[in-house]
Amino acid sequence: MNMKLKLARVAKNLSQQELADLVGASRQTIGLIEKGKYNPSLKLCISIAKALDKTLNDLFWEEINHE
């Protein structure tokens, strides 16, 4: 599940539909990305990052815990 994306969207006061409209995707697509059930293209990732004023790392990079 991509909590980073959901938190960034909520922090921006955007609904899934509003974010979807900003990036030219459907609400279902945003929902599936947040649930980790759809791998977006790099182009869509960049659009989402720009819409939320975040970097790709902030939204999509998963830290691996080696401990």
Next chain:
Amino acid sequence: MSKKPFLNMDERSKQIAGKVIAIMYFLTIIALQIDVIVRQFVFDQNIHDFEDLAIILTINSLFLITALLYFGAISIQKLKIKFVLIFYAWIVVLGTIFTYLKYNVFTDANLSFSQLMNKLVIIFTISGLIVLFWMLFSILGKRKIDKELD
């Protein structure tokens, strides 16, 4: 307020549509092939009764592979003569086996040696033309991608 298009296709829905269309296309082709086989061997229909279907299937397969080569789905880095000749030989062998089975096993035509030789000439020629056609389009496809990269 801006009007939203009725059919708002984003990258995910296009991807799903592409997959569904590909599966339905595959099933349609299989169904048509089964139809041709049933007409020929179950209903004993004359070949002229389903020749149109056979032509559609042949042209479809030919253009499917051509499109895959041209648009880079089948990516050939460098065309080697050895590879082309082996590929040509395979098509000829498969064509010969198919023709033999068609006339001497599945039907009672029992071709004579000279008739079989005549068929072989056609197989060699058509296979050669098909290989040349695919070679041409794989070269054109490669050029197209190289042009886009420049």
